[in-house]
Amino acid sequence: MAQFLKLSEAIEANVKDGDAVAMEGFTHLIPFAAGHEIIRQKRKRLSLIRMTPDLIYDQLIGMGCAERMTFSWGGNPGVGSLHRFRDAYQNGWPNKLEIVEHSHAAMANAYDAAAAGLPFAVFRGYRGAELPRVNPSIKEVICPYTGEKLATVPAVKLDVAIIHAQKADRKGNVLLEGIVGVQKEAVLAAKRSVVTVEEIVDELNPPSPNSVVLPGWTVKAVVAVPGGAHPSYTHGYYKRDNAFYKAWDDIARERDTFTAWMDENVLRKGPEAFAHHAKKAA
Amino acid sequence: MRQPFTPNEMMTVAAARALTNDDVCFVGIGAPSAACNLARQTHAPDIVLIYESGTLETRPNVLPLSIGDGELCETALTTVSVPEMFRYWLQGGRITTGFLGGAQIDRFANLNTTVVGPYEKPSVRLPGGGGAPEIATSCGQIFITMAHSKRAFVEKIDFFTSLGHGEGGDSRKKLGVTTKGPTKVMTDLCVMEPDEKTKELTVVSLHPGITKEQVSAATGWQIKFATNVIETPAPNETELKVLRELHARTKAAHGGNA
Numbered sequence: 001m002a003q004f005l006k007l008s009e010a011i012e013a014n015v016k017d018g019d020a021v022a023m024e025g026f027t028h029l030i031p032f033a034a035g036h037e038i039i040r041q042k043r044k045r046l047s048l049i050r051m052t053p054d055l056i057y058d059q060l061i062g063m064g065c066a067e068r069m070t071f072s073w074g075g076n077p078g079v080g081s082l083h084r085f086r087d088a089y090q091n092g093w094p095n096k097l098e099i100v101e102h103s104h105a106a107m108a109n110a111y112d113a114a115a116a117g118l119p120f121a122v123f124r125g126y127r128g129a130e131l132p133r134v135n136p137s138i139k140e141v142i143c144p145y146t147g148e149k150l151a152t153v154p155a156v157k158l159d160v161a162i163i164h165a166q167k168a169d170r171k172g173n174v175l176l177e178g179i180v181g182v183q184k185e186a187v188l189a190a191k192r193s194v195v196t197v198e199e200i201v202d203e204l205n206p207p208s209p210n211s212v213v214l215p216g217w218t219v220k221a222v223v224a225v226p227g228g229a230h231p232s233y234t235h236g237y238y239k240r241d242n243a244f245y246k247a248w249d250d251i252a253r254e255r256d257t258f259t260a261w262m263d264e265n266v267l268r269k270g271p272e273a274f275a276h277h278a279k280k281a282a
Numbered sequence: 283m284r285q286p287f288t289p290n291e292m293m294t295v296a297a298a299r300a301l302t303n304d305d306v307c308f309v310g311i312g313a314p315s316a317a318c319n320l321a322r323q324t325h326a327p328d329i330v331l332i333y334e335s336g337t338l339e340t341r342p343n344v345l346p347l348s349i350g351d352g353e354l355c356e357t358a359l360t361t362v363s364v365p366e367m368f369r370y371w372l373q374g375g376r377i378t379t380g381f382l383g384g385a386q387i388d389r390f391a392n393l394n395t396t397v398v399g400p401y402e403k404p405s406v407r408l409p410g411g412g413g414a415p416e417i418a419t420s421c422g423q424i425f426i427t428m429a430h431s432k433r434a435f436v437e438k439i440d441f442f443t444s445l446g447h448g449e450g451g452d453s454r455k456k457l458g459v460t461t462k463g464p465t466k467v468m469t470d471l472c473v474m475e476p477d478e479k480t481k482e483l484t485v486v487s488l489h490p491g492i493t494k495e496q497v498s499a500a501t502g503w504q505i506k507f508a509t510n511v512i513e514t515p516a517p518n519e520t521e522l523k524v525l526r527e528l529h530a531r532t533k534a535a536h537g538g539n540a
Contacts, residue, residue, distance in 0.1 A: 026335050026364050027350025051364070052412075075409030077348030078311050086407050101396075104334060105373065105416040108365040124373050128392075128445025128457045129415040134401050149458060179335045179350045181364050212363075233352055242347040242536040 002172025026181030033228035114189030161190035172216030178235025227278035289470035314381030380421030391446030447481035
């Protein structure tokens with residue numbers, strides 16, 4: 001059964017040094033507040049997994065929390081590069097970063113396989129592509145029915161999944177709406193999971209019998225953090241802060257502007273700093 | 283009288299015109315997104331636009347900055363999970379046309395969006411492939427839009443992020459790929475198509491005011507020209523109006539440059 005905790009308690013209890021951690025959300029519902037808490041608690045040697053590392057992993061990498069990143073597209077969407085990721089990978093600052101690189105299809109299939117309890121995923125992919133040369137975990141099988149050659153990748157292995165969602169009820173049942181990405185798969189694939197939500201409500205009232213709902217018994221910790229996805233967004237609550245994504249390009253380009261920003265906006269702040277983003281609701 | 287237009291507008295308009303009302307299109311961010319929505323708001327009102335974030339039949343009023351902007355979901359017929367998107371819709375063979383671009387392209391329209399320099403020790407680490415490796419092989423055909431320069435149109439790409447026509451000829455078939463691959467490359471200077479047999483990119487149309495010499499000078503290999511190279515019709519008044527309004531709305535929505 002899900003526990004209702006403060007964000008600091010939820011991260012303290014569920015994220016350990018060296019863990020394999022997926023903080024998912026495909027552009028939408030990215031759990032930034034939880035990422036900032038991991039940075040404040042100075043977690044080290046994390047193996048970060050995420051299809052699109054986005055600003056959240058740029059921040060964790062730049063603050064020295066990560067030793068490995070598994071990903072499929074590592075840019076600032078619509079803007080350019082993730083400068084902290086590049087600096088870590090190319091120059092080893094603030095520490096060396098190992099990468100495990102896939103395509104989106106491979107990662108999506110790998111989450112799906114993990115949620116289904118399978119050891120690997122099979123799909124029609126990587127044909128004529130070079131990634132299999134540099135990522136030895138990409139292999140092939142021959143279909144036993146048709147003889148077709150298909151690609152395989154191992155299922156993702158997660159200690160903890162962290163996601164953000166619209167709301168949870170008092171039993172910890174969680175409702176996700178909009179672009180739902182691979183969050184359901186990530187939570188079901190992980191040993192532990194932390195869900196931050198915009199609000200905790202008496203009645204979940206899913207808008208359809210087919211709504212995406214994670215039952216409370218699949219979730220380890222639920223934390224109310226209004227605005228907790230900013231500068232990403234929460235469908236039905238507030239919009240993506242595209243201006244911030246553009247501003248990040250300058251903030252993160254140099255090490256000193258980055259560390260100054262992180263010091264002022266993350267290390268000296270707490271999750272309550274996200275609340276005013278929720279109030280900007282459109 | 284012809285209205286003045288920018289090379290980038292010409293590229294987007296050329297890409298939009300290549301799309302038909304019957305297309306089911308896998309859209310990427312940037313120029314492809316502008317081209318697809320321009321097509322939808324001009325000659326192809328029923329075109330189906332799909333973004334890899336899971337949004338099916340989306341009709342955005344402003345161009346998204348990211349592949350998962352709320353606008354895409356709010357204006358979509360429905361939104362599916364990312365595994366479903368890649369498994370049922372892309373791998374399932376339901377997409378007629380996919381759009382790709384890249385940092386580097388070679389004469390057979392293979393693309394690199396991964397690294398400049400060696401993979402292990404790159405001089406520039408680029409974002410990577412994202413959906414491209416499977417988009418390149420699962421969509422019925424591929425359109426490519428890229429700004430034309432010697433840095434981008436190179437003799438040898440540093441990394442094969444996604445398959446174009448491989449080493450030319452029947453490379454795709456040999457790899458077990460049954461889709462057409464790149465059928466058109468739209469740049470800010472010209473339109474290229476692969477030669478029917480060799481699959482080498484060949485200039486079929488030059489944008490107004492552009493010369494063969496300019497295209498050759500901006501290409502890192504000895505680019506071939508079709509026997510009858512035509513002039514790309516200039517953007518018409520409606521195309522320019524719709525495209526500029528789209529960009530203006532986008533700029534206002536994103537707070538700053540679009």
